[in-house]
Amino acid sequence: LGLAYYRTMDYQKAIPEFETVLQKDPQNLQALYLKGMSYFMLNKYADAVKILKPLWDKENTNLAYLFVMGIAYGKLKQKQECDATFKRLVEVGGDSPHFHLLLGKAYEGLHWDAPAQKQLQKAATGDPKMPEAHYYLGIVDMRLGNLQQAAQAFKGEIAVDPTPPWSYQRLGLVYLKLNDLPHSIQVLQEALKRDPKLTLAL
Secondary structure: OHHHHHHHHOOHHHHHHHHHHHHOOOHHHHHHHHHHHHHOOOOOOOHHHHHHHHHHHHHHOOOHHHHHHHHHHHOOOOOHHHHHHHHHHHHHHHHOHHHEEEEHHHHHHOOHHHHHHHHHHHHHHHOOOOOOOOHHHHHHHHHHHHHHHHHHHHHHHHHHOOOOOOOHHHHHHHHHOOHHHHHHHHHHHHHHOOOOOOOOOO
């Protein structure tokens, strides 16, 4: 039942189910792991670290685990632990585009824009058709004020996957910042075709 809630992203309901399992079997690693991940998804970083840190020896080759722990440490301003975790992520991840995307997303989530840009550029160059690489690169470029580069990144993401509304919304906002109102309206309308309740686009 906890796993079902977790997979439907209802993390608040998943946690008590994992706790029930752990009351009967305190060493159940899957329940511990998913409980910690649930706290992370709810932005309860201290609780996530408390639960997940003891799993380091078993999970320190798991990219998702390292990704979550690195971000959680960063959010808690525990820089030494954060740096050590991302160092381990680099060791495990190697030089694949997927790894660079993972690390770039982690840096982006912490608003470390310069290193995020570097990693996301490697991801997008290494695999131009990989979903999300161009999107997150566009977000970082927007924050850095590189609006023309951001526009190209969001266009690149739309070329890879034209279905989700988020890239259209972001591209529309870039055009708005560039004072290109006709293109901004056109792209934001395209976003709203995909999700009529998209608040920022509205």
